[in-house]
Structures are given as C-alpha cells and as structure tokens.
Amino acid sequence: MTGEPTSTPAPTPAVRGRDGDGHLAPELLDQARQLMALYPDRRSALIPLCHLAQGQDGWLCPEAIVEIADLVGLTPAEVRGTASFYDMLHTEPVGTYVVSICTNIACLLRGAYELLEHAEASLGIGVGGTTTDGTITLEEAECLADCDRAPCVQVNHRYVGAQTPESFDRLVAELRSGARDGEVPHHGTLIRVRRSGGLRVGRDRIAAERAAMAEAKARRAAEAGKGDH
Amino acid sequence: MAVTEAPKIVTARMGHHDSHTLERYLATGGYDGLRKALTMTPEAVAAEVDAASLLGRGGAGFPAGRKWSMLRKNPVSYLVVNGDESEPATFKDHLLVERDPHQLIEGVLIAAYALQVSQAFIYLRGEFALGLERVQAALNDAYDHGAVGEDIFGSGFSIDLVVHPGAGAYICGEETALIESLEGKRGFPRIKPPFFPAAIGLYGEPTVVNNVETMSNLPWIMLHGGAAFAALGEGKSTGTRLFALAGHVRHPGVFEIEMVKTTFADLIFAPVLGGGIPGDRQLKAFIPGGVSAPWFGPDQVDLPLGQDEVAGAGSMLGSGSVVVMDEDTCAVRAAWRITRFFARESCGQCTPCREGSGWLERIMGRIESGHGREEDLDLLLDACDNIAPGLTWPPQQTTICVLGPSIPSSIGSAIKMFRDEFLVHIKEGGCPFG
Ligand SMILES: Cc1cc2nc3c(=O)[nH]c(=O)nc-3n(C[C@H](O)[C@H](O)[C@H](O)COP(=O)(O)O)c2cc1C
Numbered sequence: 048m049t050g051e052p053t054s055t056p057a058p059t060p061a062v063r064g065r066d067g068d069g070h071l072a073p074e075l076l077d078q079a080r081q082l083m084a085l086y087p088d089r090r091s092a093l094i095p096l097c098h099l100a101q102g103q104d105g106w107l108c109p110e111a112i113v114e115i116a117d118l119v120g121l122t123p124a125e126v127r128g129t130a131s132f133y134d135m136l137h138t139e140p141v142g143t144y145v146v147s148i149c150t151n152i153a154c155l156l157r158g159a160y161e162l163l164e165h166a167e168a169s170l171g172i173g174v175g176g177t178t179t180d181g182t183i184t185l186e187e188a189e190c191l192a193d194c195d196r197a198p199c200v201q202v203n204h205r206y207v208g209a210q211t212p213e214s215f216d217r218l219v220a221e222l223r224s225g226a227r228d229g230e231v232p233h234h235g236t237l238i239r240v241r242r243s244g245g246l247r248v249g250r251d252r253i254a255a256e257r258a259a260m261a262e263a264k265a266r267r268a269a270e271a272g273k274g275d276h
Numbered sequence: 277m278a279v280t281e282a283p284k285i286v287t288a289r290m291g292h293h294d295s296h297t298l299e300r301y302l303a304t305g306g307y308d309g310l311r312k313a314l315t316m317t318p319e320a321v322a323a324e325v326d327a328a329s330l331l332g333r334g335g336a337g338f339p340a341g342r343k344w345s346m347l348r349k350n351p352v353s354y355l356v357v358n359g360d361e362s363e364p365a366t367f368k369d370h371l372l373v374e375r376d377p378h379q380l381i382e383g384v385l386i387a388a389y390a391l392q393v394s395q396a397f398i399y400l401r402g403e404f405a406l407g408l409e410r411v412q413a414a415l416n417d418a419y420d421h422g423a424v425g426e427d428i429f430g431s432g433f434s435i436d437l438v439v440h441p442g443a444g445a446y447i448c449g450e451e452t453a454l455i456e457s458l459e460g461k462r463g464f465p466r467i468k469p470p471f472f473p474a475a476i477g478l479y480g481e482p483t484v485v486n487n488v489e490t491m492s493n494l495p496w497i498m499l500h501g502g503a504a505f506a507a508l509g510e511g512k513s514t515g516t517r518l519f520a521l522a523g524h525v526r527h528p529g530v531f532e533i534e535m536v537k538t539t540f541a542d543l544i545f546a547p548v549l550g551g552g553i554p555g556d557r558q559l560k561a562f563i564p565g566g567v568s569a570p571w572f573g574p575d576q577v578d579l580p581l582g583q584d585e586v587a588g589a590g591s592m593l594g595s596g597s598v599v600v601m602d603e604d605t606c607a608v609r610a611a612w613r614i615t616r617f618f619a620r621e622s623c624g625q626c627t628p629c630r631e632g633s634g635w636l637e638r639i640m641g642r643i644e645s646g647h648g649r650e651e652d653l654d655l656l657l658d659a660c661d662n663i664a665p666g667l668t669w670p671p672q673q674t675t676i677c678v679l680g681p682s683i684p685s686s687i688g689s690a691i692k693m694f695r696d697e698f699l700v701h702i703k704e705g706g707c708p709f710g
C-alpha cells in the first residue's frame with residue numbers, strides 16, 4: 048500500500064490557469080472539468096480523474112500525472128504519492144486486462160490458492176506480472192465482495208463469477224480472442240460511469256458552500272502552519 | 277427460534293430481473309417514502325428514524341437517529357454514504373448497489389432532508405464497476421424524475437447527490453479515512469476525538485457518515501413508520517438485517533433476516549438459508565461479523581443474531597458477514613491469511629499496527645509453512661498484547677483507528693481456540709490437514 052518512491056522528483060512549478068499539457072483527449076478534459084465542478088474543492092476529483100486517465104492510457108503515465116496535478120492544483124509528486132496509496136491506480140503499465148483473483152478468507156476456503164497457482168502456471172507469469180503479449184496482468188486481490196461466488200475473479204473489475212482451473216483457461220482464451228469485449232472494456236474500469244449533468248442546486252447555495260470550504264481550509268492551514276497534512 | 281415471516285425490507289424487489297431500473301422502482305412504491313418525508317418537518321423525519329432505533333449497518337452498530345442528533349448545527353454540513361465494503365467476506369452492499377440503486381438513492385435523499393445538508397456523496401469502492409454504473413445511471417434517472425436537484429417534487433427542498441468512486445484500499449471504509457479519500461488524499465484515518473465527523477468532517481464541516489444498508493432501510497421506515505420497524509427484532513436490535521454467508525455452506529449468499537429471532541444455526545443450517553455444510557461435515561468454527569470479529573465455535577451456534585447477544589458472548593455482529601469453516605479446515609492457514617490481510621492493509625500511521633501486523637504475519641507464516649518454533653505461540657500472543665494491551669474484549673485501543681486492535685481480537689481468538697493445532701504445526705513441521 049505504500050510504494051511511494053524514495054527519491055521524489057523536484058516539484059515542477061504548477062502552471063495555473065493553463066489547460067493542462069494536452070495529454071488528455073479534449074473530451075476527457077471536458078469530463079475532468081465537469082467532475083471537478085461537482086465538489087466544493089477540486090482536489091476531491093483526484094481519484095475520479097485518475098480513473099479517467101487510466102481509461103485513456105491503461106495506466107497513470109507521467110504525462111497524465113502532470114496534467115491531473117495541474118487540473119486539481121497539486122504538484123505531480125503529490126498526485127503520484129496519493130495515487131500510489133490505492134491498489135487500483137497503476138503507476139506502472141499493466142496489460143489490457145487486469146485479472147484479479149481473491150485469496151481472502153472465503154475464497155481461500157474454496158480453493159483460491161489452487162486457482163491462483165493454476166493461473167500462474169497457465170499464463171506463465173507470477174502475481175503482479177504481465178504476459179509477454181501485453182494482454183493479461185495477474186493480481187492477487189483482497190476480498191472483492193463477491194464471496195458467495197468463490198474463488199472470486201474480476202477482469203478489469205468486472206465480476207466474472209467463481210472459476211475452476213478449466214473455466215479460467217476458457218476465460219483467458221475468450222479475453223484474448225475479443226469474445227468478451229462487449230462485457231469487459233479494455234482498460235478503463237469506470238469508463239461507463241457517466242453523470243448526465245452538473246450540480247442543479249441554486250448557485251447561491253453552492254457559493255455559500257464553497258466560501259465555507261475556503262474558510263475552513265484557511266483555518267486549518269493557519270492551525271497547521273502549512274498548506275496540507 | 278426459526279426462520280421468521282418478517283417482511284423483506286431491503287430485498288423486497290430483488291426477485292425482479294429489472295430491480296435496478298426506475299420503471300420497476302416506481303411500479304413497486306419507489307420514491308413514495310421520500311414524498312411522504314417531504315410532507316413532514318425534517319425533525320419529524322429524524323424522530324421517525326429514532327423511533328425505529330435503526331442501528332448502523334457498517335460495523336460499529338451505532339443508532340442512526342442518535343448519530344444524526346449529534347450533527348453540529350452549521351450553515352454547511354454534509355452526508356457521506358459509506359459504500360466501501362471491503363471487510364473480508366462482506367458482500368451485502370454489493371447486492372444493494374447493483375440490484376436496488378434507487379432504494380439507496382431514496383434513502384440518501386430522506387436522510388439529506390432530515391439533516392438539511394448542503395450536498396451528499398455516495399462513496400463506492402472502485403471495484404464495484406457495475407455497481408457504480410448502476411448507481412450513477414439511477415441517479416441520472418432520479419434527476420430527470422425530479423427526485424433529486426432543485427425543489428425536489430415541488431417541496432422547496434433542494435439537494436445534489438454525487439457518486440464518488442474509491443480506488444482500492446480497505447482502510448477507506450473507516451469513516452475518517454473515507455473522508456480523507458473523498459477530499460482527494462491518501463486514506464489515513466484521522467485522530468479522534470475531538471475530530472468526530474459530526475463535529476468536524478468533510479472539508480472541516482459537520483458530516484454524517486452512514487453505511488449503504490443503513491440508508492437503504494429508510495424508504496421502508498418512512499412508509500411504514502419507525503414503530504413498525506422497531507416491532508421487528510428484539511431489544512436493541514430492531515428490524516431485519518442482511519447477513520452475508522460464505523465459506524463452507526451449501527448456499528452461500530446474502531439473506532435478509534429478522535434480528536434476534538433467528539440464530540447462527542438457522543442461518544447456517546436452515547434449508548431456505550445456508551442449507552448446511554457440504555458433505556455433511558461437522559462445523560469447526562465460524563466468524564460472526566467480518567474478519568475483525570473474534571471467532572466462535574460450535575458451542576455458540578445457537579446464539580441469536582442480535583448485537584447485544586453476540587457482544588455478550590465476546591464477539592460482534594460487525595459488518596454482518598458469517599464465514600463457516602468445516603472440520604477439515606486448517607485453522608492456522610485461515611488465521612494466517614487474515615493476518616496477512618491486515619498487514620497488507622494497515623495504513624502504517626501507528627507503530628503498534630504497522631509493526632505488529634508485520635510481525636504477526638511473519639510468525640504466523642512460518643508456523644503455517646511448517647517452520648515454526650517452540651516459542652512462537654507465546655511470541656504471537658505477546659505481539660498481540662503489544663497491539664491491544666490485555667487482550668480484552670472489546671480491545672484496548674492504542675492506535676488511531678480500530679484496524680490495529682482488530683488483529684489481536686480476531687486471530688488471538690483463533691490461537692486460543694486452536695492452540696493444539698498450532699502446536700501440531702510447530703512440532704510436526706506441517707499441517708495435519710495436508
Ligand atoms: C478498518 C475499518 C473499516 C471499515 N469499513 C467499513 C466499510 O467498508 N463500510 C462501512 O459502512 N463501514 C465501515 N467501517 C465503519 C465506519 O467507520 C463507520 O462506522 C460506518 O460507515 C458508519 O455507518 P453506520 O453508522 O451506518 O454503520 C469500518 C471501520 C473500520 C475501523
């Protein structure tokens with residue numbers, strides 16, 4: 048859960064008011080702005096923006112991190128440091144499909160480790176590895192909240208139900224042949240989560256919220272003697 | 277005790293394949309609870325929830341009505357819904373978000389009205405890709421329907437809801453870590469008191485955090501009244517509750533059950549519920565409330581599914597998940613895997629939790645793989661004692677959040693219950709179960 052690089056790059060001076068560095072496609076940049084407008088503080092959109100960038104690139108590449116930092120008003124090191132805390136945000140490239148096998152208690156009782164060993168052998172990679180054709184990254188997961196269908200497997204965080212070694216190999220073949228393309232999007236776990244509009248509540252109320260937000264932030268900054276914690 | 281005829285409160289619609297759509301929701305009384313609430317004063321709505329004595333369903337079991345009454349009066353306040361559901365073997369919110377997202381949204385709106393908050397956020401773990409799609413689509417429809425947004429149903433009350441994805445971190449289920457995460461930071465739990473969310477929460481403003489299932493009960497409570505809810509169950513544990521049953525049972529799944537009137541034995545063995553253990557093997561042990569809860573043995577199987585009843589027996593109902601282990605289960609391996617989970621998910625802020633969980637994992641790991649030493653059992657218990665001094669129940673807290681003390685509580689109970697099995701592993705250099 049840590050993974051913060053020991054030598055943090057020197058903070059790039061953030062250029063405010065610029066439209067990012069053009070790494071995100073224009074429609075994604077629009078979506079990013081819409082997402083930020085949903086929160087009293089745009090920093091709250093950090094994780095949603097990381098998901099958005101992963102939808103485009105498959106992982107959080109350095110260019111995306113710079114652009115997200117610019118958008119939410121942080122340094123790239125702060126974005127990377129936050130993102131690295133979260134298992135779903137990949138600061139290294141991953142395969143087209145991230146296959147997660149849960150080995151936590153309920154799945155362990157129903158053969159999860161046997162399935163994981165089979166997966167490693169049949170894919171020819173260890174946990175955390177990616178197949179040489181770049182299609183599959185194998186993950187050992189903590190509980191994925193689908194414990195009645197154990198051992199639980201997700202592909203790009205879509206549940207695919209309990210798997211046996213045989214059904215697992217079929218699943219992998221279907222992923223490679225594109226037979227599951229409709230069900231499991233390549234990369235971009237949350238690319239189908241789309242809000243249809245912005246905030247609707249009166250502008251005065253939103254303005255009051257944002258003012259209170261800014262005040263609280265200033266208060267905390269004064270208390271802590273610095274900008275953040 | 278037996279399986280009761282109690283009404284289905286949160287799973288009533290699940291028999292329909294289209295239970296997640298607005299059409300089905302409206303055809304089955306959807307948003308009527310909200311309409312009714314909007315004809316009442318916010319105080320009257322809160323009083324109804326108080327009368328229901330609805331206990332929070334996220335793990336701590338604090339009464340929702342009481343929590344609401346503690347919200348500091350302030351021009352700006354927030355409601356945050358906890359849908360992080362990462363406690364191992366817990367999968368009830370998964371069902372609620374995928375199969376009845378409108379029920380959740382309606383519950384959130386009722387709570388938002390009672391609390392008169394400025395904005396509400398539904399935080400769902402990122403691994404709920406389909407759940408996030410469903411809740412967001414339902415929210416889009418609810419806006420179009422006039423149930424969310426400005427002047428909802430012509431009542432004069434306005435509220436915006438935002439669906440927010442997490443990104444994979446167990447600790448973000450802890451309410452202050454969830455708030456940090458929602459602010460775009462690492463999920464580090466905050467020190468409390470004095471910073472309880474009801475006083476200082478999201479963006480420093482007063483905030484109520486409630487679980488998905490807690491919210492999903494509100495439409496029914498508004499329609500049928502708090503008294504009707506309180507009439508179900510017994511004592512402090514009112515209403516029905518979802519139990520996620522997993523492990524060695526014939527029918528693992530989520531069951532809605534009347535509190536207290538049903539026992540663990542009913543849940544595990546009744547043909548319409550768990551259906552018993554496959555192969556008619558014997559019950560070895562079960563975990564009554566998520567992996568943070570101390571384990572129970574066959575002797576406790578007749579305990580009622582009630583908060584006080586389980587607490588009185590030295591464990592907790594926690595997140596409403598029950599894991600069944602049959603006689604062929606290796607207790608050492610099960611305990612090792614739980615320890616490993618905590619070691620991986622500790623956020624690392626507190627020394628006893630960060631270092632202690634690592635120690636426990638290493639010692640437990642070598643016992644499990646047959647390389648344990650004679651003195652390891654005492655070392656394990658000593659390490660447990662260092663995290664939660666005295667090894668009492670409920671545990672002493674030396675850390676910022678209760679993740680730390682949960683480790684000795686759960687695996688300490690396994691070590692005590694299955695001491696002989698740990699010794700056999702050490703003496704014979706391996707597992708007698710093969
Ligand atoms: C380590 C830890 C993990 C938790 N995970 C969850 C969770 O996944 N979902 C949840 O609703 N509550 C979780 N909780 C409990 C929350 O902190 C909080 O009590 C709860 O969301 C309040 O909602 P309720 O009053 O409706 O139960 C967790 C607590 C701790 C200490």
Ligand code: SF4
Nearest residue numbers: 623625626629677680
């Ligand atoms: S007890 Fe553990 S998880 Fe909780 S704040 Fe401390 S280190 Fe983090």
Ligand code: FES
Nearest residue numbers: 149154190191194
């Ligand atoms: S324990 Fe594997 S999905 Fe829950």
